[in-house]
Amino acid sequence: MAAIILATLSLGAAPSPHPLLPDTRITATAGAADWRVDYVFPAPVAALHFARSPGDRRTTSWTAPPGFEILRLDEDEIVRRRDRGPFAAVTLAVPPVYGDLPKDYAPFSRFGDGGMLFHSGRFFACSAPCEATARWPITLVAPPDTPILLDGRRYTGTVRWVDRDDGRNIYLGRNKPVETPDLVAMLDGALPPAIRTRLIEQLPAFMHFFAARLGRLPQRPMLFASYDLAHQGGYGRQGGTLPGQVFVHFYGSRWPELMQAPDFAQDLAWFFAHEAGHLYQRQVTTSDETGAWIHEGGAEAFASLATSAAAPAFAEAKRAKAQADCAKRLGNRSLHDVLAAHDFDASYSCGLLVNLWLDQAVRARDPDGLFAVWRDYIARAERGGGSEAGFLASVAAVGGAGVATQVARMIDRPKRMQALLTE
Numbered sequence: 001m002a003a004i005i006l007a008t009l010s011l012g013a014a015p016s017p018h019p020l021l022p023d024t025r026i027t028a029t030a031g032a033a034d035w036r037v038d039y040v041f042p043a044p045v046a047a048l049h050f051a052r053s054p055g056d057r058r059t060t061s062w063t064a065p066p067g068f069e070i071l072r073l074d075e076d077e078i079v080r081r082r083d084r085g086p087f088a089a090v091t092l093a094v095p096p097v098y099g100d101l102p103k104d105y106a107p108f109s110r111f112g113d114g115g116m117l118f119h120s121g122r123f124f125a126c127s128a129p130c131e132a133t134a135r136w137p138i139t140l141v142a143p144p145d146t147p148i149l150l151d152g153r154r155y156t157g158t159v160r161w162v163d164r165d166d167g168r169n170i171y172l173g174r175n176k177p178v179e180t181p182d183l184v185a186m187l188d189g190a191l192p193p194a195i196r197t198r199l200i201e202q203l204p205a206f207m208h209f210f211a212a213r214l215g216r217l218p219q220r221p222m223l224f225a226s227y228d229l230a231h232q233g234g235y236g237r238q239g240g241t242l243p244g245q246v247f248v249h250f251y252g253s254r255w256p257e258l259m260q261a262p263d264f265a266q267d268l269a270w271f272f273a274h275e276a277g278h279l280y281q282r283q284v285t286t287s288d289e290t291g292a293w294i295h296e297g298g299a300e301a302f303a304s305l306a307t308s309a310a311a312p313a314f315a316e317a318k319r320a321k322a323q324a325d326c327a328k329r330l331g332n333r334s335l336h337d338v339l340a341a342h343d344f345d346a347s348y349s350c351g352l353l354v355n356l357w358l359d360q361a362v363r364a365r366d367p368d369g370l371f372a373v374w375r376d377y378i379a380r381a382e383r384g385g386g387s388e389a390g391f392l393a394s395v396a397a398v399g400g401a402g403v404a405t406q407v408a409r410m411i412d413r414p415k416r417m418q419a420l421l422t423e
């Protein structure tokens, strides 16, 4: 009888239309001790699937309780009971260490001054492969003496929020951010003072410059620079962006030497300006990669325009470098052809040159130049998405049809681009 009922159940039970989402509780530690994450599902599940599994790092670094295992199955890292039985709750131990995950955000970025930045998306999980529309209720518990910086606001103790999409970076630590009406910047107290000072000087000015031309963002952008000399195993730098956030992590012991390069601070300020430029572009991109010269070249041009008042020689040197790089990448092809051949870097160097030319050409009609084009383009993109045709329509609307025609030729015809390389 029991067997019949079981068979009926397994045949008749339709799979749940949506994977179950656990209540996720993250408990942070102040030092190097493992963090803890508790997952509690609303009903028993057969497995926990992580939403983001770039490789299988969790299978060797996270620890499951006795009777459970973490393994890679198909494309997902999952947690299940060794006896394959159902479970509604599981607690995992997570070492708070930096790792370079393929095509994903760093899970933890340690600050040399004792702070920590972590990526919430690393903890997202579901009872089956997660859906893009998932919303995760998350609770974070920090040590009582370690403030939390979440979405630009400071908390102590416990904080709860509902997370989604790619998640966000959250800071824990005692350092105070630099705050202006245009940004919140958390710059590692361990960074060399000359670099910190330069960033503190420039970043608020950059954000103010963009906000004045493209309008304030719905939330103040948050910039993070972490600097962990104690990192073991090589050195490197990893940067990235999430909605409203720009971050860069320096790790390894070689940085004090590398940071002595004369232009280091200026280069870093340019990086932040470029990435923040995407936030002010409202993250509008084109679906076709041959249009990358618009947002990548545009972000480079934003950085150049923001830099040129304070550091004109540096901006000019970047332009000269872009000319050399673009010439090398183009050969005798058009920018469109080069981008169609997946040379994405050309969208930065050649894109900078096209956008600076465009900025100048538009200024004859509108003193905001390229920014005036972007104001129009953002409004257009909100209606129909970003596209090269849309951008050129904005160029025509703001700068005149003649300027739009010239830009279209520049990216389509090798000879027209060549002219920019020798100016």
Ligand SMILES: [Zn+2]
Residues within 6 Å of the ligand: 274, 275, 278, 295, 296, 299
């Ligand atoms: Zn970019």
